[in-house]
Amino acid sequence: MSLLACEGLSIGHGSRVVAAGIGFALEAGTVTVLLGPNGGGKTTLLRTLLGLIPPLAGRVLVAGEDLRGMARQAVARKIAYVPQAAPGGFAYRVLDVVAMGRAAHLPLLAQPGARDVAAARAALARLGMEGFAERRVTELSGGERQKVLIARALAQEAAVVVMDEPAASLDFGNQALLLREARRLAAEGHAVLMTTHHPDHAFLVADRVALLHGGALEGPGAPAAMVTPERLAAVYGVPAVIGELGGRMVCAPLLGGPD
C-alpha cells in the first residue's frame, strides 16, 4: 500500500483552482521531486496533501486512509512537514523547536520526555547541528534555521517526509547534506516528497520527478524522462542544456541575449 496517495485532486484557494486532475502515489523507500515555476502550485499541493488546505475535489489517502476523517495528530504521526523557512517567530531554544516534532507522539499538552529530547538531539546531530541546541532560533541565519526545521521533521519520525524547498537557503555544501539526508531517509524506508527550484537536484536524488505547471501535474516519472530540455523550456520558459558530467546528468539554462 502507498504511504501517501491522491486521486482526482483539485487544489486551490477559495474558489480559485490552481491545478486539477492530480493523481499519484508515494511508495516507501523513494524520493519524489516536485518541480514547477513560481506560482505553479507546489506549496498549495503540499499543504493540501497535509490537510492544511481542503481539496477542491478528489481525495488524499494516508496509508490507505482518507485524510478527511483523520485527526491532526494522527496525520502528524504519518507525515512530517518542512515548510518554507520564514524569518521572525518566537525566540524559542533550538532544542525545544526540534522537540516540537515529537508532539505528534505525545498526549495533548504533555511535555517532551527523555526519549523525545534524545530524538530531538539525534535529529540535530544528523544535520551537524548539535552545537546549536541551546541557541535561540531568532538568532540563527536563514540556512541554520532551515536545518532546524528539517531536524524537527526528522524528530517526528513519520513515514512520509514532505519538504517545501528545503534547499532554498542552503549553501552548496548544505544542499549536498540535505540531498544526502533525503536519500538516507528513503534508504530507511521513508517516502520523501520535496520541491526544489533546481532540476539538478532531481538528477541527484529523485527516483521519480513530477512537474506542476499550467494547472496540471505531469508525471511522476523517471528523472531522465521528466527532466528534458523540451520539458524545462515548457515549464520555465527558458532553453536549457542537459549533459553528462562526472557520471551523472546535469542541466543548465541557456541565457541567450547579448554576448
Ligand SMILES: Nc1ncnc2c1ncn2[C@@H]1O[C@H](COP(=O)(O)OP(=O)(O)OP(=O)(O)O)[C@@H](O)[C@H]1O
Ligand atoms: N493564501 C492564498 N490565497 C489565495 N491565493 C493563493 C494563496 N497562496 C497562494 N496563492 C496563489 O496560488 C498559486 C499557487 O501558489 P503556490 O504558493 O502554491 O505556488 P508555488 O509553486 O509554491 O510557488 P513558488 O515556487 O513561488 O513558491 C499562485 O497563483 C498564488 O498566487
